[in-house]
Amino acid sequence: MKPSLERLAERRKQALRGGGTQRIDAQHARGKLTARERIELLTDEGSFEESGMFVEHRATDFGMDRRRAPGDGVIAGSGAINGRAVFVYAKDFTVFGGSLSDTHAQKIAKLQDMALNNRAPLIGLFDSGGARIQEGVAALAGYGEVFQRNVLASGLIPQISLVMGPCAGGDVYSPALTDFIFMVKDTSYMFVTGPGVVRAVTNETVSAEDLGGASVHTVKSAVADGAYENDVEALLQMRRLVDFLPSSNTSGVPEWPSFDDPERCEASLDSLAPEDPAMPYDIKELIAKTVDEGDFFEIQEAFARNIVIGFGRMEGRTVGFVANQPMVLAGTLDCDASRKAARFVRFCDCFNIPIVTYVDVPGFLPGIAQEYGGLIKHGAKLLYAYAEATVPKVTVITRKAFGGAYDVMASKHLRGDVNYAWPGAEIAVMGAKGAVEIIFRADIGDAEKIAARTREYEERFLSPFVAAERFYIDDIVMPRDTRKRVARALAMLRGKSLKNPWKKHGNIPL
Numbered sequence: 001m002k003p004s005l006e007r008l009a010e011r012r013k014q015a016l017r018g019g020g021t022q023r024i025d026a027q028h029a030r031g032k033l034t035a036r037e038r039i040e041l042l043t044d045e046g047s048f049e050e051s052g053m054f055v056e057h058r059a060t061d062f063g064m065d066r067r068r069a070p071g072d073g074v075i076a077g078s079g080a081i082n083g084r085a086v087f088v089y090a091k092d093f094t095v096f097g098g099s100l101s102d103t104h105a106q107k108i109a110k111l112q113d114m115a116l117n118n119r120a121p122l123i124g125l126f127d128s129g130g131a132r133i134q135e136g137v138a139a140l141a142g143y144g145e146v147f148q149r150n151v152l153a154s155g156l157i158p159q160i161s162l163v164m165g166p167c168a169g170g171d172v173y174s175p176a177l178t179d180f181i182f183m184v185k186d187t188s189y190m191f192v193t194g195p196g197v198v199r200a201v202t203n204e205t206v207s208a209e210d211l212g213g214a215s216v217h218t219v220k221s222a223v224a225d226g227a228y229e230n231d232v233e234a235l236l237q238m239r240r241l242v243d244f245l246p247s248s249n250t251s252g253v254p255e256w257p258s259f260d261d262p263e264r265c266e267a268s269l270d271s272l273a274p275e276d277p278a279m280p281y282d283i284k285e286l287i288a289k290t291v292d293e294g295d296f297f298e299i300q301e302a303f304a305r306n307i308v309i310g311f312g313r314m315e316g317r318t319v320g321f322v323a324n325q326p327m328v329l330a331g332t333l334d335c336d337a338s339r340k341a342a343r344f345v346r347f348c349d350c351f352n353i354p355i356v357t358y359v360d361v362p363g364f365l366p367g368i369a370q371e372y373g374g375l376i377k378h379g380a381k382l383l384y385a386y387a388e389a390t391v392p393k394v395t396v397i398t399r400k401a402f403g404g405a406y407d408v409m410a411s412k413h414l415r416g417d418v419n420y421a422w423p424g425a426e427i428a429v430m431g432a433k434g435a436v437e438i439i440f441r442a443d444i445g446d447a448e449k450i451a452a453r454t455r456e457y458e459e460r461f462l463s464p465f466v467a468a469e470r471f472y473i474d475d476i477v478m479p480r481d482t483r484k485r486v487a488r489a490l491a492m493l494r495g496k497s498l499k500n501p502w503k504k505h506g507n508i509p510l
């Protein structure tokens with residue numbers, strides 16, 4: 001072999017060793033894969049083209065001139081997921097703890113530019129100690145370059161972050177600017193300042209897991225959109241997620257072969273919503289029974305469970321689902337549910353993903369904590385998101401649609417394109433009990449009168465026909481036909497083109 005070829009082979013071998021066998025073994029001992037192993041699992045076999053394998057940092061302080069590592073702690077390049085182009089970078093924890101240097105940031109920024117110029121999703125795999133401490137402000141500048149590109153790419157290409165180890169300090173804000181953050185249970189954690197700094201500043205003692213583990217960010221803070229048992233499961237689920245996502249805001253939704261008849265009738269749905277309005281039922285059953293092959297990718301499953309959001313397909317094309325969940329808090333809209341669904345609606349609207357909304361909502365959740373928590377502002381987020389969205393919007397009211405929440409949940413008045421109701425739907429300002437107690441307060445002592453007034457109210461208002469008579473509802477549909485009617489509506493709306501008046505951008509109540 002020619003010496004130059006041998007030299008290349010040797011340099012490549014050295015680069016592929018990352019931080020060395022000992023650090024790779026330590027990574028494996030913690031149940032974590034290396035950066036390259038992760039990319040191999042995420043992308044189609046043999047599709048990944050690495051760029052910048054020989055990049056080295058330029059720092060000289062603190063003896064860094066004697067410590068060089070090809071790749072500089074991040075593996076970057078392009079590949080494919082089920083044949084569709086993606087750009088991927090993975091922090092290599094075996095090299096300086098995956099910390100971000102000036103050159104490490106340049107590799108990420110170049111990849112961000114490539115992803116944007118090629119209009120393909122960008123996926124970051126995080127496992128890092130934050131800013132490269134030896135580089136000082138150069139590392140901070142590097143973060144700034146990455147953040148700026150995250151923001152410019154927002155709404156143009158999907159950006160996904162998978163946190164697979166530490167993600168601390170400056171490393172947290174790039175994921176936070178992306179569309180989705182997923183974590184790996186027990187091995188990953190995210191925080192701006194770690195347990196040591198927290199103890200020093202606030203005197204609170206807390207473990208890394210309790211401060212920023214998956215159990216915190218998927219349940220309490222909603223920083224993360226989901227968590228998986230291990231690296232392998234997480235990476236395979238990211239492949240599944242990418243299959244649902246458009247490549248860009250102009251690509252249209254992906255279309256996969258489906259063998260599920262769009263006209264499929266589900267007789268069991270006729271008895272899904274109990275007659276007794278106080279009895280809960282699982283709205284996820286409706287979603288599972290209406291999407292192609294029952295395949296639903298839920299987002300933020302463990303947070304604000306009174307609303308369900310996620311991706312499914314109809315006739316092989318991606319649809320975003322938003323559904324009140326009567327099993328939790330009776331499906332009311334509270335602060336958390338409102339902001340959870342608002343962000344999802346906006347994601348769908350950015351990327352031209354039609355939205356199907358299943359409504360069973362008794363209203364906004366009353367309470368001091370809710371009002372103090374800003375229910376007005378948070379509720380307005382969802383209202384704003386639906387009102388602003390120009391994608392096809394198909395709504396089915398399965399049971400209750402009361403008060404302001406009726407308006408918010410993709411009603412006709414917020415440019416819902418096709419609005420259906422099941423025959424048992426109740427569309428009104430409020431439930432019968434509350435209504436009668438207010439408008440017939442004088443009769444409250446008289447049980448018989450109150451019962452008669454309640455029946456009268458129920459008959460007059462608690463049906464879908466009042467709304468249908470006013471054309472706020474396009475049709476009253478049999479529950480068993482929901483898939484068929486929604487699929488037909490979506491097919492009809494495929495050519496929808498609606499533009500909001502030009503503006504620099506709106507001012508959503510953040």
Ligand code: HXC
Nearest residue numbers: 096097099128129130131132133140143166168169170171
């Ligand atoms: C340089 C780092 C590093 C860093 C880790 N390493 N973090 N090198 N800069 N930020 C190196 C370690 O020196 C070590 O090198 C190797 O990575 C593995 O680290 P360990 O500490 O041995 O691993 P572990 O015990 O698993 O602990 C991981 C860790 C810890 C929790 C991430 O390393 C840690 O706390 N690091 C510092 C976190 C931090 O404060 N970062 C700065 C945040 S400030 P060797 O050679 O021994 O293998 C910041 C501000 C930016 O990011 C703000 C921008 C907006």
